[in-house]
Amino acid sequence: MSQIEYQVTSPDAHLAPFVESYWMVVNTTEQSKDIVVMPDGRVDIHFRYSDSTPFHVSLAGLEHETFHTNIPAHSVMFAVSLKLTAIEYLLHSSIAPILNSRARLSDDFWGISKKDLDSFPHFCQKISDKLIALIKTQREEEKFDTRKLKMFDLIYATNGAASVKQIAEIADWSSRQINRYFNEWFGLSLKTYCTILKFRSSFEHIKEGKLFPENEFSDQSHFIKTVKKYSGHTPKELFRNADDRFVQLSERK
Structure with missing residues (x-):
């Protein structure tokens, strides 16, 4: 790059x-x-x-x-x-x-x-x-739904670490309705999206060689499993970033 x-x-x-x-x-x-x-x-x-x-x-x-x-x-x-x-x-x-x-x-x-x-x-x-x-x-035109704004505020503030139950309680919206909304508008469930955000939160740590879980992950096994699921590689392989091919680990923040 x-x-x-x-x-x-x-x-x-x-x-x-x-x-x-x-x-x-x-x-x-x-x-x-x-x-x-x-x-x-x-x-x-x-x-x-x-x-x-x-x-x-x-x-x-x-x-x-x-x-x-x-x-x-x-x-x-x-x-x-x-x-x-x-x-x-x-x-x-x-x-x-x-x-x-x-x-x-x-x-x-x-x-x-x-x-x-x-x-x-x-x-x-x-x-x-x-x-x-x-x-x-x-x-x-008063188009904004305050439930959704509260929901997204919490999701992004916690890098996806908030549970579905916590999000539903804060938004005052049932988890079933939230998942229907996510699938209809975005093509995946709330839980999957939150896991992707947690995966993304690991990019900066991996770039720095911190190949262990931070607050968003429960343990080392969970961390490695999530990273391999969404990248196809182990944290160590991502850290090496041969030829700068993993662009989000090279430049993007």
Whole structure:
């Protein structure tokens, strides 16, 4: 990843319940870069182009398995990583049908064009302005369900470590209704999503060589089993990160 330009920035505080980050990857080299992407609980909207592909926009659904891809030579990709709160209220469409896959969006989605990818700060500001307007409309129309906002606040605040029972109690919403909502809107259960968040929480520890469980895991066996389930590798193998192929352990936070 040392020859590929990468930047990531966090959203303003008032967008934090809906947006996790903005990021960009630019490969100005002659060679493509093979990478492995692991499940991380994010929903990404990609704005991209390369010498071989015209500007286009795609929506990446949740993943519960790793997949192999590449960063093409002479390519530019800017993206926004959304929290699940944004799916119903900002995208207004279920992502369950694109679990472990992607969907093409219109080339003028959210008013972003190829020229907006000339400047990462400009891109972030333009996306922020769009999202602020969308959120304002939802608030004015009283569209937000406070149960769901409380639920997602707890899920993200604990990195998925809160139990289904705790989440249901805080949200004042039955676990059965929550699981129906998760399956209909996101394509997996609440428990599975929380486990993916716990798995993602281990990335920073593994990068630092801490190959033992932190607070989110009950014991070493549970930790290793979860890491192998979602990455296909042991924590030690991920730490080695041969050829920087596990991109989330190389650059992304």
